Amino acid sequence: MQASLETTTPKLVAHQPSTTPNGSDASKISTLLPISAGCIVSAAAMYPADVVRALRMASASEATATSTVQLLRSFISAHGVLGLAKQGVFPEIARATLMRVAQFFSYPLAHEALFGGPPSSGSTSTQVLSGMAACLPSSLAITPLENAKIALQLDHAKQFNNSTDAALRHLWRRGALAPYIGFQGVFTRSALSFGPYIAALPYCQRVTRPAAAEVFGGSSAFGTVLGNLTGGLLAGALGAAINCPFDLVRTNLQKQAVALAAEPMSRSQIATLAFSPSTYFEVGRQIAYKNGVGALYRGLAFKIAHIGGVGALNAALIPYFKRTFGVRREVF
Numbered sequence: 001m002q003a004s005l006e007t008t009t010p011k012l013v014a015h016q017p018s019t020t021p022n023g024s025d026a027s028k029i030s031t032l033l034p035i036s037a038g039c040i041v042s043a044a045a046m047y048p049a050d051v052v053r054a055l056r057m058a059s060a061s062e063a064t065a066t067s068t069v070q071l072l073r074s075f076i077s078a079h080g081v082l083g084l085a086k087q088g089v090f091p092e093i094a095r096a097t098l099m100r101v102a103q104f105f106s107y108p109l110a111h112e113a114l115f116g117g118p119p120s121s122g123s124t125s126t127q128v129l130s131g132m133a134a135c136l137p138s139s140l141a142i143t144p145l146e147n148a149k150i151a152l153q154l155d156h157a158k159q160f161n162n163s164t165d166a167a168l169r170h171l172w173r174r175g176a177l178a179p180y181i182g183f184q185g186v187f188t189r190s191a192l193s194f195g196p197y198i199a200a201l202p203y204c205q206r207v208t209r210p211a212a213a214e215v216f217g218g219s220s221a222f223g224t225v226l227g228n229l230t231g232g233l234l235a236g237a238l239g240a241a242i243n244c245p246f247d248l249v250r251t252n253l254q255k256q257a258v259a260l261a262a263e264p265m266s267r268s269q270i271a272t273l274a275f276s277p278s279t280y281f282e283v284g285r286q287i288a289y290k291n292g293v294g295a296l297y298r299g300l301a302f303k304i305a306h307i308g309g310v311g312a313l314n315a316a317l318i319p320y321f322k323r324t325f326g327v328r329r330e331v332f
Contacts, residue, residue: 028109028329030325030327030329031104031105031108031322031327031329031331032101032105033321033325033327034318034320034321034322034324034325034327034331035100035101035104035105035318035321035331036097036101037317037321038313038314038317038318038320038321039096039097039100039101039104039314039318040093040097041313041317042096042100042309042310042313042314042317043093043096043097043100043310044093045309045313046306046309046310046313047093049302049305049306049309050096050306051153052299052302055153055154055299056298056299056302059298074156094145095142095145095146095149096310098138098141098142098145099138099139099141099142099190100138100310100314102134102137102138102141102142103131103134103135103138103190103194103198104134104314104318104331104332105331106133106134106137106138107119107130107131107134107194107198107331107332108130108329108330108331108332109134110130110131110133110134111126111127111130114126114129114130114133115130118330119198119330119332120202120330124199124203127195127198127199128195128196128198128199129195130195130198131191131194131195131196131197131198131199132191132192132194132195134194135187135190135191135194135195136187138190139183139186139187139190140183142186143179143180143181143182143183143186144168144171144179144180146182146186146250146254147167147168147171147179147181147182147254147257147258148167148168148171150251150254150255150258151167151170151171151258152167154255154258155167167258170258170261170262171257171258171261173261174261174264174265174270175265175267175270177267177270177271177274178257178261178265178270178274180274180275181253181254181257181270181273181274182250182253182254182257182273182274182280183274183275184274184275184276184277184279184280185246185247185249185250185253185254185280186250188246188250188280189243189246189247189250190243192239192242192243192246193239193240193242193243193247193307194239195239196235196238196239196242197235197236197238197239197307197311198235198332200234200235200238200239201231201232201235201311201315201332202332204230204231204232204234204235205227205228205231205232205315206231207231207234208226208227208228208230208231208234209224209227209228209231210227211227211230212224212226212227212230213227225316225320228312228315228316228319229312229313229315229316230312231312231315232311232312232313232314232315232316233308233309233311233312233315234308235311235315236304236307236308236309236310236311236312236315237304237307237308237311239307239311240300240303240304240306240307240308241300241304243307244296244297244299244300244303245284245296245297247303248284248287248296248297248298248299249280249281249283249284249287249296250280252283252287253273253279253280253283256283257273260273284296318331318332
């Protein structure tokens with residue numbers, strides 16, 4: 001009887017959390033905290049570079065070329081030196097954080113949905129495609145903030161008085177779709193930046209991590225962070241170089257739309273500016289016709305500094321915050 005009881009009575013065994021990259025020790029939503037923490041820090045740290053990038057890119061549609069020094073003098077004259085750190089900073093931090101949180105969070109989910117496994121099990125092409133797909137929800141979320149940021153950064157007349165709400169109302173009064181003007185450009189530039197970045201990141205870090213470990217020692221925390229940073233910088237610079245002309249066209253399309261919103265706009269005009277690829281590429285054609293193909297790459301150095309810097313910080317900070325918060329699920 002005793003033996004029978006022993007064989008039929010289940011034993012209580014302590015639950016052991018899974019340690020697999022996408023295991024059940026944490027739900028899929030657990031990655032939001034480390035991703036958000038890393039993206040907030042990177043967005044705030046790189047904001048001044050984004051201001052200069054926006055000024056350079058927005059000048060591409062002007063009839064005469066303007067130097068970076070002249071653009072900065074004009075900006076500082078209107079907003080002061082502190083304007084480099086605060087003019088449009090709230091929509092930019094909100095926009096950049098929301099965009100990158102959505103991208104990094106959606107990326108592994110997209111790879112699992114499209115290719116049946118985590119990114120680490122895929123190929124370069126599956127990672128690029130999943131990274132591009134992850135940009136669709138982020139583009140829907142951030143396009144209104146992109147327009148508000150452009151309106152504030154280029155507001156030399158202080159029409160909006162550095163108010164995100166005022167900039168958004170400027171567009172909302174023209175209809176529900178008006179804040180989404182330039183959506184096609186936001187998605188295109190995001191997909192052509194994040195897709196290559198997220199796919200190139202593992203390859204770049206395979207080079208930079210051993211190099212940093214050799215210099216600072218394999219167990220050095222500084223060497224690990226430096227390896228992640230430099231790998232992220234290289235991958236981010238690649239994404240920035242690819243997407244530069246597409247982001248420049250997007251910037252100028254939204255710049256034109258903010259100016260057009262001062263007068264009544266028809267629904268068809270708004271829809272065309274928001275979703276038509278032909279309208280988007282027509283802006284690029286006009287810039288190239290007026291100022292040459294090279295004008296499409298204005299601000300490239302600042303673009304690489306901005307996106308490369310953000311890519312470096314995210315590549316180092318997201319793994320750091322994952323360790324801090326005890327999250328094992330794979331992000332990239």
